[in-house]
Amino acid sequence: MGNWERLVWNQRDVLLAGFVVTVEVCAIAFAAAIIGGLMLCLMRLYVPPLRLVAIVLIEFFRDTPIFVQLMWVAYVWPEVFGFPNSFFNAGWLALALQSSGYLAETFRAGIEAVPSGQREAAFSAGMSQAQTFTRIVVPQVALATAPSIVNQFTVIVKSSTLISVITVPDLMSQSQKLVNVWYEPIEILTATAAIYIAFVFAISLAGKLLADRLRQRYGLAAS
Amino acid sequence: MSDVLKQSLDLSIFWEYRAILLQGLIFNVLVFVCSASVALSVGLGAALLRVNRFWPMRWIGTLHVEVFRNAPDYIMLVWVHFVLPLLIGLLIRRRVEFHPFVSAVTALGLVYSGYFAEAFRAGIQAIPQGNLDAGRAFGMSERLILWRITLPQVVRRMLPEALNLFISMFKATTIVSLIAVPDLMYNVSMVIQQEMRPLPLYTGAALTYFLIIFALSSGVRVFGERWRRKILA
Numbered sequence: 001m002g003n004w005e006r007l008v009w010n011q012r013d014v015l016l017a018g019f020v021v022t023v024e025v026c027a028i029a030f031a032a033a034i035i036g037g038l039m040l041c042l043m044r045l046y047v048p049p050l051r052l053v054a055i056v057l058i059e060f061f062r063d064t065p066i067f068v069q070l071m072w073v074a075y076v077w078p079e080v081f082g083f084p085n086s087f088f089n090a091g092w093l094a095l096a097l098q099s100s101g102y103l104a105e106t107f108r109a110g111i112e113a114v115p116s117g118q119r120e121a122a123f124s125a126g127m128s129q130a131q132t133f134t135r136i137v138v139p140q141v142a143l144a145t146a147p148s149i150v151n152q153f154t155v156i157v158k159s160s161t162l163i164s165v166i167t168v169p170d171l172m173s174q175s176q177k178l179v180n181v182w183y184e185p186i187e188i189l190t191a192t193a194a195i196y197i198a199f200v201f202a203i204s205l206a207g208k209l210l211a212d213r214l215r216q217r218y219g220l221a222a223s
Numbered sequence: 224m225s226d227v228l229k230q231s232l233d234l235s236i237f238w239e240y241r242a243i244l245l246q247g248l249i250f251n252v253l254v255f256v257c258s259a260s261v262a263l264s265v266g267l268g269a270a271l272l273r274v275n276r277f278w279p280m281r282w283i284g285t286l287h288v289e290v291f292r293n294a295p296d297y298i299m300l301v302w303v304h305f306v307l308p309l310l311i312g313l314l315i316r317r318r319v320e321f322h323p324f325v326s327a328v329t330a331l332g333l334v335y336s337g338y339f340a341e342a343f344r345a346g347i348q349a350i351p352q353g354n355l356d357a358g359r360a361f362g363m364s365e366r367l368i369l370w371r372i373t374l375p376q377v378v379r380r381m382l383p384e385a386l387n388l389f390i391s392m393f394k395a396t397t398i399v400s401l402i403a404v405p406d407l408m409y410n411v412s413m414v415i416q417q418e419m420r421p422l423p424l425y426t427g428a429a430l431t432y433f434l435i436i437f438a439l440s441s442g443v444r445v446f447g448e449r450w451r452r453k454i455l456a
Contacts, residue, residue, distance in 0.1 A: 190302065
């Protein structure tokens with residue numbers, strides 16, 4: 001047990017600092033992914049001239065491995081587009097791009113699941129298109145897709161371990177630094193793995209509870 | 224700006240190194256095939272534990288699934304490569320080291336065995352009790368029932384989802400370059416170190432993976448829809 005105390009408990013500040021960076025990157029990436037996914041989805045459904053662009057972007061983000069995308073955003077984008085200007089920004093941007101592709105498809109499925117009769121009913125009740133969208137479509141889509149959105153957050157957390165490769169000081173990278181100092185990987189890496197597993201487990205548990213609550217309260221089949 | 228863009232889209236250097244990059248891609252496929260077999264067999268084992276009659280078995284199965292489904296694949300890769308050999312070494316009192324390829328296959332296989340276990344379990348639990356009772360009434364052993372009655376139906380039912388999992392697995396094989404398995408990404412970074420031209424090489428790698436995975440997932444989408452219609456009909 002002495003090793004655990006020396007290598008993990010006494011290094012808790014270092015690990016905690018890393019964990020904070022992980023949470024920060026994931027939170028920013030998650031928020032950006034929801035906005036990006038929404039924009040891609042709306043472009044695909046409601047802006048015919050941009051439809052093809054949206055489809056190509058969605059498919060590209062979804063069908064490129066996150067590690068490849070990360071390297072591409074971190075090393076090619078700054079030269080071509082002038083941003084991201086730091087590895088921290090490249091990290092969350094790559095995570096957000098990937099997830100925005102998945103979320104766009106989630107939102108689309110949610111929107112298309114709203115029966116067209118409801119839209120027609122809203123129209124004949126005198127609602128404008130914008131009103132129909134915000135009052136009839138959005139609440140139902142938000143409820144139905146909430147569990148998948150939470151699930152996407154766990155994907156972001158899992159993929160975020162890779163940003164240590166581009167030297168962002170997240171939990172993974174902090175623990176690897178400790179391993180390089182002490183040359184004793186057993187305790188440090190096991191503890192790191194346990195932290196990640198517990199964190200992801202907690203998020204998906206929260207997602208499950210949320211889905212159950214929504215189902216009970218609004219009688220919606222949350223899947 | 225347009226100059227840089229042109230440079231990053233000038234994939235001739237990518238083409239120049241095609242032989243070594245193709246070799247890397249073959250490694251991706253190798254890692255994928257091996258770890259998919261590990262994931263399928265370990266996943267089936269875990270699923271059978273989860274539907275076992277005895278609760279300690281069920282408990283172990285659930286623990287397996289929850290641990291590996293919630294573990295990021297990169298930390299598992301690092302853990303299997305650097306910690307597992309030490310633990311085995313402590314156990315048998317001998318120095319053990321894993322070849323990177325072995326670590327890659329083990330780590331990816333374990334992580335995805337959690338997902339496959341859930342797919343298997345859903346399929347197993349969907350089998351009507353009457354099917355099993357009928358098998359028993361014919362005097363079939365439990366093992367024979369598993370092979371002749373349960374599994375054929377489970378495989379039919381889980382096929383579309385399994386194909387999607389295979390695609391995720393293939394995407395995940397790109398991270399094995401981080402423990403020096405010479406896959407496509409590893410060879411790309413080697414060439415970049417020599418040529419100092421990351422733009423066309425990373426762009427080329429991204430496009431290559433995109434084209435492969437896009438083709439695969441479009442195929443799976445079409446096939447999955449047809450398959451479901453056939454199964455449900």
